[in-house]
Amino acid sequence: MVTYFCPGCWARLSDAARTCPVCGADLAELDRNAFDLKLIRALDHPEPGTALRAACILGQRGIHGAVPALIARCDKGADPYLRAQIAVALRRIGGAEANGALTRLAADPSVIVRRAVTEPTSLGSGDGVACDHPAPGSRHGPGRRR
Numbered sequence: 001m002v003t004y005f006c007p008g009c010w011a012r013l014s015d016a017a018r019t020c021p022v023c024g025a026d027l028a029e030l031d032r033n034a035f036d037l038k039l040i041r042a043l044d045h046p047e048p049g050t051a052l053r054a055a056c057i058l059g060q061r062g063i064h065g066a067v068p069a070l071i072a073r074c075d076k077g078a079d080p081y082l083r084a085q086i087a088v089a090l091r092r093i094g095g096a097e098a099n100g101a102l103t104r105l106a107a108d109p110s111v112i113v114r115r116a117v118t119e120p121t122s123l124g125s126g127d128g129v130a131c132d133h134p135a136p137g138s139r140h141g142p143g144r145r146r
Contacts, residue, residue, distance in 0.1 A: 007031070007038060010046050036063050043073040051078075051126025052085050068091055071101045083108060084116035091117070 004013040008025035014044075024086065030114075040063075042054035051073070058066040070086045087105045090098040095139055106117045 005045065007033075007041055010044060031108075036061070036065065039063070040066050040069045043069055046063065048079065051082055055085040057114065059092040062093055064093055064095060067095065067097050067101075071097070074101065074105065080110035081111045082106075083110065083113045087113055087116040090126075111123045 001137060002015065004017065005011065006013055006017075006020035006023060006025055006027065007021060007030045009023040013027075024051055029134060030120075030123035036058070037056045039058050040059075043051050045051050045054070055070060055073075060088065067090065070089055074083050074086050083105065087102060090105075100119050104132050105113055108114055108117075140141055
């Protein structure tokens, strides 16, 4: 069975929904948003594999505008695998703000996160776990459908 999510608030939706009953978002309007904005929003997706893939792709694309959202997602207490993927993305994007966050992540309690900060290939090919190894049961990228 397909599960639909609102790309604005990530509430579950029926397949016939045109607006989100939780946040009132016009789903057609949200679907027209730029791909990078959809990826940034996907960092908060309830399915962990989607957030992992979004962080990975943002890093691969070098989206400097995503740095504040990546840092905010890390600060929300993301699981260590997502924090590690965010570290890889921040390392790839670079810049003063990303480097400041990487300095903080270098002291993370999780060895997975610390290694992602210091060892470029610690998560596989260097592109991160999400892009190379999707989470079990996660077949689709960010967006309304799972």
